[in-house]
Each structure stands twice: as structure tokens, then as C-alpha cells.
Amino acid sequence: MTTWAAMTRAQVPTDEVSYQHSPTGRAVLLSLVPVICPVEAAGCAEAIVDHVALTLGAAPPLLRKGFGAGLATYDLGALPRYRRRARFLTGERAERYYDSWAHGPTPIHTQFAHALNQLMSLACYEQPEMAARIGYAPGPWIEEVTKKRLSVFRDDVRKQDAQILAPDPLRPGVYVGRRKKAGG
Amino acid sequence: MVASSRPGPALIEGARPTNVFTRHELLGDTVLDCDVVIVGSGSGGAPVAAELAEAGFDVVVLEEGSYYATRDFTADTSAMVRQLYRDGGASMALGTPPVMFQEGRAVGGSTVINGGMSWRTPDEILARWQKDHGLDVSPQALEPYFERVEKRIHVAPMDHDAIGNDNWLLKKGADAKGWNIIGNLRNQAHCVGSNRCAFGCPTGAKQSTLVSYIPRALHYGARVYADVRVDRITMNGKRAVGVMGHVALNGGAGKGPSINVRAKLVVAACGAIHTPALLSRSGLQSRSGQLGRNLSLHPNVKVVALFDEDVTGWRGAHQAFQVREFAHENIGTFAAVNLPPSIIAMSLPHKGAQLGALMDRYNHMVVAGLLCEDTDTGHVKTLRGRPQAFYQLAERDAATMQRGLHLLSELLFAAGAKQIILPFAHATQICNADEARKLFANPIPRSSWEVVTVHMMGTAKMGRDRTSSVTDNFGFMHDVDRLLISDASLFPTPIRVNPMETIMALATRAAGHVIDNAKKFLQ
CATH class of the missing domain: 3.50.50.60 (FAD/NAD(P)-binding domain)
Structure with a gap:
């Protein structure tokens, strides 16, 4: 067993939870890409499903478990009507089945369909191809305005940076601590 | 066991400040x-x-x-949400409707992900706190503290050329209606309008x-x-x-x-x-018996308005103006709040081709929101050590928000909007002020509202x-x-x-x- 004290920095876990879809979950989500995402996103289906896993990794554990169970139920729920699991439905049948949940018989159906829509739409427009398609390019813009701030407003920025550290005691002349840091 | 005393162990990473x-x-x-x-x-x-x-x-x-530094804040919206937001931004107060809320989870807390709006407590609120709760919080008593905070975090109006088209359209609509609209005060030192406030300011402004x-x-x-x-x-x-x-x-x-x-x-x-x-x-x-009770949320809702003209709202400052005309009716503010496409797509009920057609017009969108001063309260329960919020949107607050949405729609149509998508569970769209009037003539069921907040208070x-x-x-x-x-x-x-x-x-x-x-x- 590894003890904490024996760990090196490189071994310390990252800040992100590693979450993986179950094979069923992954298959269901892949089958939903053509239903929820625009046709232009077809080429990034795998990336969209991977991105949903990233989002779920950051979500509360209960929500992750509920979502996994929901996907399994969604998959099986198609059997009575379509004689096949949801992951094998395509085209209009896949769409009709999804809509039957979105306008479903219970709030659980509608909320789960809503969550599917939210997660997959988010993942879809996080794909660089989709962002580029709609003319969203924040990277170069951030670079441009950052440069502007540090050149045009250089003196004011420095002034504010200096102000943050400059001595300005809330109660002038009152130092209660055992020592005052040099420079303070 | 390590017993540490100041100044603590040496840093392994050189990039972080000493003592972090x-x-x-x-x-x-x-x-x-x-x-x-x-x-x-x-x-x-x-x-x-x-x-x-x-x-x-x-x-x-x-x-x-x-701990993240300014250089860590990138244009990768989803990564920023996962790293900077508690529960990846998926926190929810249970009730009808459920209210999504966001909290920061990083050094700097929610100030890393908020819009930076910096306003003093309204005098009438302080008067209420004095009268009803016996607090020594007159505007005069708090003045030196407000002044000190404003100096420290550099509270200032926006530079004119950092204001984006979405905010100018909001102003155009408010001016057309003759409504009170004010320049926002924010904690920024020459914000240059990267419009990434909610995902960690990448410019350091x-x-x-x-x-x-x-x-x-x-x-x-x-x-x-x-x-x-x-x-x-x-x-x-x-x-x-x-x-x-x-x-x-x-x-x-x-x-x-x-x-x-x-x-x-x-x-x-x-x-x-x-x-x-x-x-x-x-x-x-x-x-x-008040610990965890008295939860207020400033419930807020957003609309997506589509314009013929190019808006490209992501080039320009977040919430440069606030419409304060209806504060006396508990409608705190209207503001333009540009969001990245992934977040907008997530908030829309559309799917497939409809979603694609709508998102193709992303650069013609103005996202605008309103904030309501709520009159009822919820509570926070601690279940297995984790807090769970419960909040029921009051009928009168829903009515306030409905009136607010109607007014906000009028403003956006006055600014030239051709279509407005409303924050209801199933896509509701209106294309002119008449349609708005008809839609808002009857109460909209609370269960269909999509309500969010970032202002949790009072527990x-x-x-x-x-x-x-x-x-x-x-x-x-x-x-x-x-x-x-x-x-x-x-x-x-x-x-x-x-x-x-x-x-x-x-x-x-x-x-x-x-x-x-x-x-x-x-x-």
C-alpha cells in the first residue's frame, strides 16, 4: 500500500475526476449524437461523448450515478415498442424515442431527456470545429486585448498592482502581532 | 506528522507565490x-x-x-467550469422549479467566476437592517469600509471602448423606452472586454x-x-x-x-x-433555529434575443450597463450577459437541425437577464455532511419575474430584436411586442421556468x-x-x-x- 508520505509530487492525483462511461452508456450517447446535435457535428461524435464524460466527472457523485442508471434505463426502455435497445435505433425511430422521453409520462423522463440535451449540446459546441463554424474564436481575441491592456494601459496597471501591496493599515499605528513581515 | 511553523515548507513549484x-x-x-x-x-x-x-x-x-493564476485561465470554457466551479456548476436548489446555482471553488472563491459587479448596499436595505434587525449598518457607518474596498479592488466604470455591441443594444432599447439605465461599476483595472469573467479573467483586469x-x-x-x-x-x-x-x-x-x-x-x-x-x-x-434557514437567491432568468445585425457579443465587456428602472417593483436589474456558445446551446431546449440553425446565428444573439429581489426564503439542510439547498419560488416572485420578462422583451424589441427565446422548459419564442403581451397576459406555471442564481444569501x-x-x-x-x-x-x-x-x-x-x-x- 502506498503511503502519502512516500508519494512524490508526480504521483499526487490531479484535480480532475477521471470518469468513464460504461459500454452501454457510451453506445447510447453515440446513438443520440444525430438526434440531439446538428448534422454538422457527426464527425465529432466520439469527441462529444468523451466530453460528456469530462463534464460528468466534475458533477456531484449522486448525479453521476443517477445519470448512469438513467442511460441504462433509456437503453432498455426502447425494447417494448421497438424490439431493440435504444442504442440500435437510428433516424426517425431514434428521434421519436427520444421525444417520447422529452415529452414523457413522468417528470423523471422529461428531466432525464433535458439533462441529455444539455450535456450533449454543451459538448457539441465545445468542439473546436463547431465553435469555428459559428464564428466564435475567443483565443486570438483574448490575446489581442491582453496585449492592448498591457501596452495602452501599462502605467495604470502597474499603479494598481503597486496599490495592492502598498502599506495601508486599517487601524493606523496598531500592530498587534508578534512580528511584522519585512516590506509590510 | 509534520509540525510546521511559519514560514512553512519550501515550495516545490516555482510558479506559485511564496506561502501558497x-x-x-x-x-x-x-x-x-x-x-x-x-x-x-x-x-x-x-x-x-x-x-x-x-x-x-x-x-x-x-x-x-x-490555486490557479491568471495565465491558467484559457478560452476552454468547459475546462474552466470543471476546475473553477463547485460540482462543475451543477449545484441545484430543489423545489419547483429547481434552481441551478453556481459557486466558485478555487483560491479567490466566487470572485474568480463572477461578473465583478461592485455596488454598495442600497440605503433602503441598510435602513431595513437597522430597523428590523438592530444592526449598526447605516450608510455613514459603512462608508469608510465601502471606500476602502472600492480602492482595493479598483471599482470603476467601464472604459467606453471595451463595451460590446450587445450592451449598446441593451442601452438602445432602454433609451427607446425612456428607462433608467446606468453604467455598471465593476472591480476592474482597464477591463478590455475579453468577456470571460465567468471563467477566470484571462487578462488580469x-x-x-x-x-x-x-x-x-x-x-x-x-x-x-x-x-x-x-x-x-x-x-x-x-x-x-x-x-x-x-x-x-x-x-x-x-x-x-x-x-x-x-x-x-x-x-x-x-x-x-x-x-x-x-x-x-x-x-x-x-x-x-435560523442556522441554514432564511435562504434568499435573487432568482434570475435569461432570454436569448436574435437580431438581424451582427452583435458578436463576446467581443466586449460583460454587463457594461444595468437597467434599474423597476427596482421599486423588486426587479433588481436587466443586463446583457454574453455567454459562450456551448453554454447557450446547453440552455436552449432545441435539438438537432433546429439547434444548429439557431446556433448558426450565435453572433447575432444578445443574451439578457434579469434579477429579482425575492420575498420568500428557502433553507439549507446538511445531509451526510453535504449541504443541500431547498427553495420554492414564491407565486409573487414568479409574478415579478414574469413582469420583468415582459418588460425585458419590450426593451429588446425596441432595440430591434426579431425573435426572443424565453426561459421556459419547452421552447417558447416570441417575435414582437404583441406576442409578448399575449403570452404574458396569463400566469406561466412555475414548474416550467428555467431559473438560475449566483447570489445565495441569508443562512x-x-x-x-x-x-x-x-x-x-x-x-x-x-x-x-x-x-x-x-x-x-x-x-x-x-x-x-x-x-x-x-x-x-x-x-x-x-x-x-x-x-x-x-x-x-x-x-
Whole structure:
């Protein structure tokens, strides 16, 4: 067993939870890409499903478990009507089945369909191809305005940076601590 | 066990400021001694840390989230949400409708992800707090604290050329209606309109506590421990004597080594959702029965308006203006709040080709929102150590929001909008003021509203009377020694405006009280 004290920095876990879809979950989500995402996103289906896993990794554990169970139920729920699991439905049948949940018989159906829509739409427009398609390019813009701030407003920025550290005691002349840091 | 004393272990990473420690250094169980331990590094915790550190106190700040610097904030929206937001931004108050809420989880707390709106508490709210809750919070009494905060975080109007088209359209609509619209005051030093406020300011212009109060606190000798989740406040009889926690791993899901901080004064600054949970986990109760109750949310809703003209709202400052015309009706503000395409797509009920067609017009969208001063309250329960918020949108507040939406729609049509998508569960679109009038003529069921918030308040309210409030006038918990609460949970009522500056001013005032009574808190 590894003890904490024996760990090196490189071994310390990252800040992100590693979450993986179950094979069923992954298959269901892949089958939903053509239903929820625009046709232009077809080429990034795998990336969209991977991105949903990233989002779920950051979500509360209960929500992750509920979502996994929901996907399994969604998959099986198609059997009575379509004689096949949801992951094998395509085209209009896949769409009709999804809509039957979105306008479903219970709030659980509608909320789960809503969550599917939210997660997959988010993942879809996080794909660089989709962002580029709609003319969203924040990277170069951030670079441009950052440069502007540090050149045009250089003196004011420095002034504010200096102000943050400059001595300005809330109660002038009152130092209660055992020592005052040099420079303070 | 590692017993550490100032200045603490040497940093392994060179990129972080001295005296910021993270999970990378906290590899074994740790015991720390200090004068003041502060749980939380946002708008409530960081000002206390800076003021007390400068006054010579030995201050330790504990933050559950990680430490990120300005250079870490990128255009990758989803990664920023996962790293900077608690629960990946998926926190929810249960009720009808459920209310999604967001909290920051990083050094700097929610100030890293907020819009930076910096407004003083309205005079009439302070008057109400004085009259109904016996608080010494007149505008005159708070003036020096507001002034000090505004200087520290550089509260200023926006530079004209940083304002984007979405905000000019909002102004055009308000001007056409003859409504009161004001330039927003924000904590920014030459914001240049990257419009990434909610995902960590990548230019360093927004003066979140990450780049203002925390560096100041560090400069004056405070230590900041990131990636540390506090499990409970340790008590000796009625006196708070420190906190126990552990290193938070895997976004808080994993538990690392323990951390035990022994302090003469404990400050809980975890926000209105997590402060009552921390107190509850510590076995602390308020005889008032108000701990965890009185939750206000400033519920807000957003619409997406489509224009013929190019808007490209992501080039320009976030919320450069606020419409205040209807504050007297509890409709706090209207504002333009550009969002990245992935977040807009997520909020739309459309799918498939419809979603694609709509999103193809992303650069023609104005996202506008309104904030309501709520009149009813919810509560926070602690279940298995985790807080769960419950909140039922009151009928009258839903009616207020419905009126607000109607007015906001009129404004946007006056500005030239051709279509507005409303925040209801199934796509509701209107194309002109007549359609708006017809739609809003009848009440819209609360269950279909899509409500969100970032202003959680009131769950440990201040007051003179210990039978009806949780803390005293300064935020010290009644019937407990040396436990200061410093966040929006102190607010006895919602405040109608963005709460950051009020939290900071109250925190500064409380720090002054601690300095003035140093002997009492250092013995």
C-alpha cells in the first residue's frame, strides 16, 4: 500500500475526476449524437461523448450515478415498442424515442431527456470545429486585448498592482502581532 | 506528522507565490498553529485575511479549491467550469422549479467566476437592517469600509471602448423606452472586454480576490493552503479553537492527508450554502433555529434575443450597463450577459437541425437577464455532511419575474430584436411586442421556468436579538466564542444588487472589530 508520505509530487492525483462511461452508456450517447446535435457535428461524435464524460466527472457523485442508471434505463426502455435497445435505433425511430422521453409520462423522463440535451449540446459546441463554424474564436481575441491592456494601459496597471501591496493599515499605528513581515 | 511553523515548507513549484501551498506539498498529515484561521478565500475570507495579516496577525487561509493564476485561465470554457466551479456548476436548489446555482471553488472563491459587479448596499436595505434587525449598518457607518474596498479592488466604470455591441443594444432599447439605465461599476483595472469573467479573467483586469486581497494577504505574511477541505471546527467547550480537515483530491472526491489548524480565532467564509453545513458538521446550533434557514437567491432568468445585425457579443465587456428602472417593483436589474456558445446551446431546449440553425446565428444573439429581489426564503439542510439547498419560488416572485420578462422583451424589441427565446422548459419564442403581451397576459406555471442564481444569501443572519438571529452585529456567532462568520450568509434579507461589495465591506468592518479588540482575540 502506498503511503502519502512516500508519494512524490508526480504521483499526487490531479484535480480532475477521471470518469468513464460504461459500454452501454457510451453506445447510447453515440446513438443520440444525430438526434440531439446538428448534422454538422457527426464527425465529432466520439469527441462529444468523451466530453460528456469530462463534464460528468466534475458533477456531484449522486448525479453521476443517477445519470448512469438513467442511460441504462433509456437503453432498455426502447425494447417494448421497438424490439431493440435504444442504442440500435437510428433516424426517425431514434428521434421519436427520444421525444417520447422529452415529452414523457413522468417528470423523471422529461428531466432525464433535458439533462441529455444539455450535456450533449454543451459538448457539441465545445468542439473546436463547431465553435469555428459559428464564428466564435475567443483565443486570438483574448490575446489581442491582453496585449492592448498591457501596452495602452501599462502605467495604470502597474499603479494598481503597486496599490495592492502598498502599506495601508486599517487601524493606523496598531500592530498587534508578534512580528511584522519585512516590506509590510 | 509534520509540525510546521511559519514560514512553512519550501515550495516545490516555482510558479506559485511564496506561502501558497497545495496538495503537491501537503503529502503528510499536517498540524499548523496560527492566530486566525479563515475557511474560504473569496469575498468574505480574503479581505479579513489581508486586513488581519497587515495588522500583524498570523493568518492561515484554507481553500477547498485549487490555486490557479491568471495565465491558467484559457478560452476552454468547459475546462474552466470543471476546475473553477463547485460540482462543475451543477449545484441545484430543489423545489419547483429547481434552481441551478453556481459557486466558485478555487483560491479567490466566487470572485474568480463572477461578473465583478461592485455596488454598495442600497440605503433602503441598510435602513431595513437597522430597523428590523438592530444592526449598526447605516450608510455613514459603512462608508469608510465601502471606500476602502472600492480602492482595493479598483471599482470603476467601464472604459467606453471595451463595451460590446450587445450592451449598446441593451442601452438602445432602454433609451427607446425612456428607462433608467446606468453604467455598471465593476472591480476592474482597464477591463478590455475579453468577456470571460465567468471563467477566470484571462487578462488580469478583473480584480478578484485572487489578484487583489490574496496577494496582499500573502505579502503581509498570511499563508494560503489550497486543496484543503475543512471537515469541522474544533471546539473547546463554547470556544472555537481551530479546524480539522483533509487534503481534497480529484476535485474533492478523494481524501488525502489530514490537516489540523489550531487558532485563536476561527473565521467561516464558505458562502451561504457551505457555511451552515460546516457549522452543522461541527455540531454547532443556533438557539434561534435560523442556522441554514432564511435562504434568499435573487432568482434570475435569461432570454436569448436574435437580431438581424451582427452583435458578436463576446467581443466586449460583460454587463457594461444595468437597467434599474423597476427596482421599486423588486426587479433588481436587466443586463446583457454574453455567454459562450456551448453554454447557450446547453440552455436552449432545441435539438438537432433546429439547434444548429439557431446556433448558426450565435453572433447575432444578445443574451439578457434579469434579477429579482425575492420575498420568500428557502433553507439549507446538511445531509451526510453535504449541504443541500431547498427553495420554492414564491407565486409573487414568479409574478415579478414574469413582469420583468415582459418588460425585458419590450426593451429588446425596441432595440430591434426579431425573435426572443424565453426561459421556459419547452421552447417558447416570441417575435414582437404583441406576442409578448399575449403570452404574458396569463400566469406561466412555475414548474416550467428555467431559473438560475449566483447570489445565495441569508443562512446565518446577523441581528441584535440572539433568539432570532445566528450572529451578532459583526458576524460573531451568538453563544460561541471566537467564531466569526464572514460571507453572504450574514445578510438578513436579499439586497437587490450584486452582493460582492457588501460582503467585502462587512468583512473589512469585522476585521476592524477584531483589531480593535485584539487582546480579547489573541489571549
